[in-house]
Amino acid sequence: MENMAKNETKEWMNLAIMGIGAGAKGTIVGIVKNFLPGLEIGDDIAGIVAGGLLYKFGARAHPLLRKLGAGVLISSIGGLAEGFIGGIGGFFKGGESSNTGSNPNPNPNTNSLAAMAEAEARRTIKTGVMIA
């Protein structure tokens, strides 16, 4: 009985550490990108790589690092999935893009930036159209 209680406490502790890892994703990605300034990948992808490496090899340095890595990994996968889920939400709302779907503050890609710029340029045109 005592063992069961201990195991449960350990489980919750593990979850808490993973939560800390998820919260630390931004910091960890920042550190990784700081070391590799030319890296042209998104934060979520960098988080998956960093989290994956921590999960796989972190235990060699400290057992907690493995759990921390798991948190970073889960958070990054969540970040990636956020866009897709937002897109599905937008689809059901009638063709809105993922930028206006379930996520009000998204991380848009280059195409959506271009589309926003074009919309801004187009918005002010009163007579004639000259969009290149």
Add this chain to the structure above:
Amino acid sequence: MSRTTLKGTLKLPFTLTLTTTGVETADSVADVESEIVDYTIPRGMAVAWRVGDTLYLVVADSGNSQITAGTMRMYVSDANKISKIQVAEAPLTVLDAGRTPEDLTKQYKLKAGFSRSADQHLLITIESATAVDISQALNDLQLSGLQIVQV
């Protein structure tokens, strides 16, 4: 104490100058339409120029004197500069207004909107009897617009 990370897009005022990151400048050749400004839009941003955005341009010759006779043309181009589409044309005489508050109303305003995104180009050319020496202190460019940046 929690730290909030801002993630998304910001729309901010933008002024293109000769020293803006991504701007490459070059001298012009007399009587030949020559590119004096080649602005490559940086990664992670796009720029919209709308009807009514203002352009202030002063170009100087090798003696640092203002060139007033000539034509300025503005083009948008793709990332590889294969296609070039003209979006504005004006005589140099109308482009130096706006230096003082009194002549702000005379500033040249864009007649049509256009936009460019990462790696694409905005080109400004000059065709004048006197060659532009872009290293002279008198040269000045201020093109207002709207930048959309990813943060």
